Amino acid sequence: MARDPAARNLDDDCAVLEMGGEALVLTLDTMAEGTHFRAGADLADVAWKLVAANLSDLAAKGAEPLGVLLSYQLGTDDARFLAGLHEVLDTYDVPLLGGDTVRAEAGRSFSLTAIGRASHVPVPDRRGARAGDELWVTGTLGRAMLGFEGQDAYAKAFHRPCPLLAEGKALAPHVTAMMDVSDGLLLDAWRMAAASGVSIGLDSAAVPVADTARRNECLRWGDDYELLFTLPVGTTPPVDATRIGSVLPQGEAALILDGNSMPGPEHLGYRH
Amino acid sequence: MARDPAARNLDDDCAVLEMGGEALVLTLDTMAEGTHFRAGADLADVAWKLVAANLSDLAAKGAEPLGVLLSYQLGTDDARFLAGLHEVLDTYDVPLLGGDTVRAEAGRSFSLTAIGRASHVPVPDRRGARAGDELWVTGTLGRAMLGFEGQDAYAKAFHRPCPLLAEGKALAPHVTAMMDVSDGLLLDAWRMAAASGVSIGLDSAAVPVADTARRNECLRWGDDYELLFTLPVGTTPPVDATRIGSVLPQGEAALILDGNSMPGPEHLGYRH
Known part of the structure; x- marks a missing residue:
């Protein structure tokens, strides 16, 4: 149906x-x-993450946020949600433009629409990776996983992720493809390769991870909201980032990890 | 928080x-x-109404729809929802631009964001009614109520409402204020008066209603998605509409019905 x-x-x-x-x-x-947050979670964190996840999508487009619209389901702890919402919108200087408040039975859910203005045209796209490009990622993967597991040093990484708006804007004029890493590095790299009609060769040892003893898990866990992007060979990115692989002509597998063809997307992302 | x-x-x-x-x-x-539709409702109708309600908001701004984003909660009857969505988007030639599909426990809910381009600037606003203006409404009120109650002739009015996009566009250059009637004529007239800082005098006998024996209910029931608007005195609207009242300087009550000051908004809308 989405033919536009x-x-x-x-x-x-x-x-x-x-x-x-x-x-x-x-x-x-x-x-x-039950799916994205546990019953009893601090709704201030939920509000933060809902906004941050949407702003991270804008960051991957090099877009400046113009505002958000919220669909809010009333229930317990409304004040905590509003406190977190206030904090994240203030931090990123994004206005709440409107939305809808509803009463519903059981199972809370919250939706957010974010609107941004592209800082660079053409707008970066996950479909643009070309054979010969190099693959890069910002930051360190697995931090949200350690925060989820209760390590204090990483609590913020899980509960209060930071959308990389400035980085996305700086990268937009240079990248051939870009997306945020929300569902795990391997799964998202697979998606970029599939959308671009190429294969991606990824060198797992090159990826900065928060716990080297658990490298495989760090590559599969989501929620880190780093930026994954491709650049023409030899281009130095304008932000801190690590080169982790190369774009290859389309082969049998979309993702080749340390020289091994990976099966479909089923085993690449951590389902949580 | 919404200071923008x-x-x-x-x-x-x-x-x-x-x-x-x-x-x-x-x-x-x-x-x-449980709030907006009953468990067991035909999800094709729910999809239609969700899109129509949003397009009706655009109609009240004289805006042409550019597209919609859908937050869809998976469950039973997904195919029926998609069928209704397809039908309504095709009918109004509106593209599905994107969205999100989630799994969640119990209580389905669906959110839709619609984006439009204003056909006339300044964009009509419910805050623009001025003392001396005349109050108008399109169509006949209470049709959705009769459809909800099971009268076949009005089933479509309740289940498949039509957003008045062409009418809103034709009216936009002329109105001083405009909104759609989604929550009952009296409640929405009260809101227009309160937002505009005026009082509105409404002549209930002038309002076209679907069942004259139940005029009071027809004025309080929602879901009709007609357009309520104000025009400078003496202006003839470019679409079929009925003059139902006048805008007065702000008095004690925002709404004066047949000469009687009405209390706050609590008793003006039918809660369903």
Whole structure:
């Protein structure tokens, strides 16, 4: 049904609309109790993460946030949600433009739509990786996993992730493809390769991980919200990042990890 | 929190963003099981109504839809929802731009964000009614109520409402204030008066209703998605509509019904 070019085949996390000589970037994410957060979770953290996950989608497009719309389901701890919402919107200087408040039975869920203005046209796309490009990632993977498991030093990485808006904007004019790492590095690299019609060769030892003894898990856990991108060979990125692989002509497998063809996407991401 | 002028104090159903010389209109609505639809409802109708309610918000801004983003909670009857979604988007020629699909426990809820481009600037606002203006409404009120109660002739009015996009566009250059009637004529007229800082005098006998023996209920029931608007005195609207009242200087009550000051908004809308 999503045949409009703005929908980017739904391969992408965002829709891009050209309007009045500018490109508008739109994204929507939902967080549901039992699936994205546990009953009893601090709703201030849930609010933060809901906004941060959407802003991270804008970051991967090099877009500046213009505002958000919230669908809020009333229940217990409404004040905590509002406190977290206030904090994250203040931190990133993003206005709440509107939304909807609903009463519903059981199972809370919250949806957020974020709207941004592209800082660079063409707007980066996960479909743009070309054979010969090099693959890069910002930051250190696995931090959210350790935070989820209760390590104090990484609590913020899990509960209060930071969308890399400045980094995305700096990268946008240079990348051939870009996306955020929300569902695990291997799964997201597989998706970039599949969307681009190429294969990606990834060198696991090159990836900065938060716990080297658990490298495999760090590569599969999500929620880190780092930026994964490709650059023409020899290009130095304008932000701190690590080269972790190469883009190859399309082969049998979309992802080749340390020289081994990986099966479909089923075993690449950590389901949590 | 919603201090940005684009949020219109959240008094409005839509946010309006100026961008590249154009005005972008954004709206978000959620429908939850048990609150907005009954368990066992045909999800094709739910999908239709979710989209129609959002497009009706755009209609009240004189905006042309550019697309929608959907937050969809998986469950039973997914195929029926998709069928209804396909039908309504096809009918109004609106692309699905993207969204999110989630699994969640119990209580289905669906959120939709619609994006439109204003056809006329300044974009109509519910805050613009001025003393001396005349109050108008399109169509006949109470049709959705009769459809909800099971009268076959009105089934479509309740299950498959039609957003008045062409009418809203034709009215936009002329109105001083405009909104859609989603929560009952009296409640929405009260809201327009309160948002505009005026009083509205409404002549109940002038309102076209679907069942004259139940005029009071027809004025309080929602879901009709007609357009309520004000025009400078003596202006003839460019669409079929009925003059139902006048805008007065702000008095003690925001709404004066047949000469009687009405209390706050509590008793004006039918809660369903």
